[in-house]
Every structure is written in structure tokens, then in C-alpha cells.
Amino acid sequence: MRLSLIILLFISGTLYSQSTIENIPNQKLINNSYVSNPDGILDQSTIAGIDTILSSLEKRTTVQVAVVILNSIGSSDVTDFAQKLFDAWKIGQAGNDNGLLLLLVKDQRTVRFHTGYGLEGVLPDVTCKHIEMNSMVPEFKNGNYNGGVLAGIQEVDKILTNPSYAEELTAPPVEVSGWETFIAFILMFVAPIVGIAYWIKAANGHFYNSKYPGETLYFEMRLKRWVWLLEFLFLPALIILLFNFRNNEDAAGLCFLSLYLYFMLTLFHRLARVKNVIKRLQEKEKYYEIVEFLRKGQIYWFFMGLLFPLPFFLYFFYHIARKRSYRNHPRTCTKCQGAMKKLSELNEDEFLSKAQQMEETLKSADYDVWQCGSCQNIQMNIYPNRRSKYTACPKCKTLAYYLSGSRTIKSPSYSSSGQGEEIHLCNYCNHRVRSTFSIARLTRSSSSDSSSSSSSSSSSSGGSWGGGSSGGGGASSSW
Structure with missing residues (x-):
């Protein structure tokens, strides 16, 4: 007896949850809404958004779109069910047959676009399938029925208000070779950067043979104009030109690898110039200037390490270690040529002014104090903290x-x-x-204007479908 009761309740519950053509509420007749959601699968905010889109679409194009979201239709076929529902409601304008039914059946994990005769041209089966598989099914797989249905409606709206969008949507992708993409990248990004770099260097007198050379302590870092153009323009262009005549399918990849290796060589050339600067300064025992020179190049080598990880990312850490090494490098007294010793943080304070001690307390600067062991001569170096929030006071310069x-x-x-x-x-x-x-004065947001129309599609008074018909066009997708 108990088993029979359970079976009876199960059967009655199953039958109750199945929708039929007759018991699906036609919301268009009830409150002029385009969405029938008897099982509460969609949120009210989503329904309001869909109604806004479809109301505007009908006013602009006369196209009518019905959205029906159901838990189950039992064992009925989705396509047959959609055709019967379309015929019963007569979606679209009579004579134009420009109706569309979006039917989602949750337990069959299927969504279907069912088109009227008049929409088969602008919404062919392949376009319907494309929308379902690319905009809707991925959301449904994640259980996001609100997002999937809304995305599908938005795509339909774009196509029906802009037919050229449909052509772009289903057009076969234009095949572009890797070589053409590579050349386009060079022309659009690399060439302008090289041109801007040349202009900046020329304007600031940073070439070795500039007519009005800019001031610098590191003349070894400068290149002659023709050397710079050869190194950064003509030789890379020659590499690209040589690969342009190759029939190898992987010409772009090989060319990129060649350019990568070539620009690595230019960095080694720069390292050689860095070495010459350090050698000159070290001969004059200008260790503070060496530290400043290495500090200025630190950001440069950091980015080169990102672009060319091997070997320059490792070199970046060597660069930092070398800067620290030269900061602590033994030095001789400028007065008596005796050996100098770097004082500890505790012992150096007696040689620092109150202002300098304040700077160290605030960590806006760090001081190194060197003392000669023979004549007690003091040499002091300041290393400003360039990440500090403190700057020089206009009154006391601290x-x-x-x-x-x-x-x-x-x-x-x-x-x-x-x-x-x-x-x-x-x-x-x-x-x-x-x-x-x-x-700046306040500006008014346009959101208040648009929000007033967001619910305009819903109305307490009912509307009607236009008497359209369908020949069974459209597409279905499952997940």
C-alpha cells in the first residue's frame, strides 16, 4: 500500500512538472511580456532585461520573439514541440511571418531557435547554431541560464537590427599567414618605436657625433649615428628581408628567432660599453659614480631581463650585486692615499648633521661615511631613496x-x-x-535616464502575437 502511494505521488508529481502546449502561460496575452517562465528558471531582472530588448526590437523591426523556458516537456521531441507551440501562439506578423521562438528545455539540456518563414533569410540555421554554441551553451554548461538566454537574445537583436553583423558572424575566417602577421607587427609596433627612439636620442644630443651633444659622464655609452642606425634598423631589416624570400612555412618563427638572437648580441655590445665606463671610473677610484651609473641602468636591465630571460634575467641580479659590491669597495684617501674604512651605521652618526640623521630616520636617504685610518679624513656619500614620499624642503633642503x-x-x-x-x-x-x-565640477550620469525605460516593456495590459507561421526552420543545440 505504501509503495503504491509513493509510485502514485511520483507519477503525479512528474506529470505536474511536465509542460504541455495548453498549460504554458502566454505572457504576451497576460502582461505583454515576451518571456514565459512558468518554472521560475530565470530571474525577474533577466526577464525585465529581455523584455526591454525585445520590445525595442519589435518597435524598430516588427519582429516578434517569444522566449519560453521550461523544466520539462516529458518525452516530447523539442523540435516538434517548438513547431506546435509556434503554430498555437502564431508568433510574428501575419503576412511577414517574422517570428522567432527561443525554447529551452532544462531536463533535456536542449535549446532551440525556431524561426518563422520571414526570418529564415536573416536567421538561417547556421546562424542560429552559431549563436547557440558560442553564446549560450557555454553559459548553460555552468548552470548560468540567465546569462545564456540573455546572451542569445542580445546576439539576435544585433543581427536583426544590423544584417551585416550576421555576415561577419558566420563568415569564414580570413586565413593570414604567420609571415604576414609578423610583418604587420613589425610595421605597426616595432618600426614606430625605433623611429621615436632615434628622434629622442637625436633631439637630446645622445649620439657620439651630435652637433650639440648633451651632457653626460658616460660618453662611452654613445654610438655614432650610422652605427646606431646600422645596429637597430638596417641589420634587423636585412634579416627580415632575407627571410622574405624563403618558402619555408615557418619563416616567421625562424625570422623571430634570428631577430631575438641578434638583439641579444646588441645587448652584449651594450655590456661591453658598460664595462668601459666602469673601467674608466674605477681607474680614478670614483666608486660612488660607478654605483650611480649602475643604479641608472637598473630599470633598463630589468626590462631586458623580461624580454630576453636567458641570459639577461640572471644578469639583472648580477647587476644589483655588482652595484652593492662597488658601494662597499675599499678606497684610498684623497689626501694621504691611506686606506679608508666604511663606518658602521652606529659609528657614522657623529659625523652626520641633525638633518642627515633625520633623513636616515625617515629612510628618505642613506649615508655612507668613510674614514681614513691615517689622517682621519672623512668622505661622505648620499644615496637618496627614490621610492620615498619625502622630497627636499624648499627652506632647509632636507x-x-x-x-x-x-x-x-x-x-x-x-x-x-x-x-x-x-x-x-x-x-x-x-x-x-x-x-x-x-x-572638477560634477557631471550627470546618463544611467538615471536609461533606468526609467528599463521596465517600460512590462505592462499590466496584455498584448498579442501577430499571426505569424513557421516552416520548421532553425536549429537546436544540447549540452
Whole structure:
């Protein structure tokens, strides 16, 4: 008896959950909505969004789209069910037959676009299939029915309001060879960068034979114009030109590898020039200048390490270690040529001024103090912390000047700009500077205008379908 009751309840529950043509609510007749969602699979916000799109679509094109989302239709075939539902509701305008039914059956894991006669040209089967497989099924696989249905409707809206979009959607991909892509990349990105680099170097007098050479302590790093053009323009262009005449299918890959190796050689050329700078400065025992030279090149070698990991990413760490080594390199006294010793952080404080000690406390600068063991001569080097928030105070020049606060004096409005105040303070001499700045006036957002129309498609009064018919066109996809 108990078993029979359970079976009876199961059968009745199953029958209750199955939708039939007759019991699916036609929301168009009830409240002029385009979405029938009797099982509550979609959220109300999604339904509102779909209604907004489809209401606008019908006003612009007269096309009618019905969206039906069901848990189950039992053992019925989805295509046959869609045809019967389309015939029962008569979706689309009579005479134009421009209706579309989007049917999703959850337990069969199937979605179908069923088109009227008048839409088979602009929404052929292949386009319907493309939308389902690329925009909807991936979302359904993740259980995101809201996102999948909305994405499908958005694609339909694009196609029906812009037929050229449909051609782009289903057009076969244009085959572009790897070589053509490589050349396009060179012309669009690499060549302009080389041109800009040349212009900057020429404008700043950074070539060895510049008419008005810019100031530099490192003349060894400069190249003559013709050497620079040969190294960074003509030889790379020659490599590309040589590979252009190869019939090898992998010409682009081989050319890229050749250029990679070539530009690695240019970096070794740069390393040779770096070595010459260090050699000259070391002969004059200018170790502080060597450290500054290596510091300036640190960012450069970091990016070269990213572009050419082997070997320059490893070299980057060597570069940092070498900078630290030269900072602590033994040096001789400029007065008596005796050996100098670097004092510890604790012992160096007696030779630092109060301002310098403040800078070390704030970590805006670090000082190295060297003392001669023979004549007690003192040599001091400063290493500013370029990541510090502190700058030089305009009054005492101590690296202790910072933005201590800001406030709004006058709030901006939609009709006028506002005004604020910044306060800069020196932690050493307490010098304070107040300055004002303007605050841009407010701009109105267009979201308030658009939000008022978001629910305009829903109405308490019912509408109707137009009397269209279908010949069974469309496509189905499962997941």
C-alpha cells in the first residue's frame, strides 16, 4: 500500500512538472511580456532585461520573439514541440511571418531557435547554431541560464537590427599567414618605436657625433649615428628581408628567432660599453659614480631581463650585486692615499648633521661615511631613496618635506568647480606650505535616464502575437 502511494505521488508529481502546449502561460496575452517562465528558471531582472530588448526590437523591426523556458516537456521531441507551440501562439506578423521562438528545455539540456518563414533569410540555421554554441551553451554548461538566454537574445537583436553583423558572424575566417602577421607587427609596433627612439636620442644630443651633444659622464655609452642606425634598423631589416624570400612555412618563427638572437648580441655590445665606463671610473677610484651609473641602468636591465630571460634575467641580479659590491669597495684617501674604512651605521652618526640623521630616520636617504685610518679624513656619500614620499624642503633642503594632508574648501557642484587645499610640511624644520587646487565640477550620469525605460516593456495590459507561421526552420543545440 505504501509503495503504491509513493509510485502514485511520483507519477503525479512528474506529470505536474511536465509542460504541455495548453498549460504554458502566454505572457504576451497576460502582461505583454515576451518571456514565459512558468518554472521560475530565470530571474525577474533577466526577464525585465529581455523584455526591454525585445520590445525595442519589435518597435524598430516588427519582429516578434517569444522566449519560453521550461523544466520539462516529458518525452516530447523539442523540435516538434517548438513547431506546435509556434503554430498555437502564431508568433510574428501575419503576412511577414517574422517570428522567432527561443525554447529551452532544462531536463533535456536542449535549446532551440525556431524561426518563422520571414526570418529564415536573416536567421538561417547556421546562424542560429552559431549563436547557440558560442553564446549560450557555454553559459548553460555552468548552470548560468540567465546569462545564456540573455546572451542569445542580445546576439539576435544585433543581427536583426544590423544584417551585416550576421555576415561577419558566420563568415569564414580570413586565413593570414604567420609571415604576414609578423610583418604587420613589425610595421605597426616595432618600426614606430625605433623611429621615436632615434628622434629622442637625436633631439637630446645622445649620439657620439651630435652637433650639440648633451651632457653626460658616460660618453662611452654613445654610438655614432650610422652605427646606431646600422645596429637597430638596417641589420634587423636585412634579416627580415632575407627571410622574405624563403618558402619555408615557418619563416616567421625562424625570422623571430634570428631577430631575438641578434638583439641579444646588441645587448652584449651594450655590456661591453658598460664595462668601459666602469673601467674608466674605477681607474680614478670614483666608486660612488660607478654605483650611480649602475643604479641608472637598473630599470633598463630589468626590462631586458623580461624580454630576453636567458641570459639577461640572471644578469639583472648580477647587476644589483655588482652595484652593492662597488658601494662597499675599499678606497684610498684623497689626501694621504691611506686606506679608508666604511663606518658602521652606529659609528657614522657623529659625523652626520641633525638633518642627515633625520633623513636616515625617515629612510628618505642613506649615508655612507668613510674614514681614513691615517689622517682621519672623512668622505661622505648620499644615496637618496627614490621610492620615498619625502622630497627636499624648499627652506632647509632636507629630504623631509611631504604632503601631510588635504581638505576640501568648497565642494564642486554640477554648475561650478570646487576648491581644495594641500598642506606640505617639513619634518625637520617644521616649514609649512599651504596651496590650493581646483576640483572638477560634477557631471550627470546618463544611467538615471536609461533606468526609467528599463521596465517600460512590462505592462499590466496584455498584448498579442501577430499571426505569424513557421516552416520548421532553425536549429537546436544540447549540452
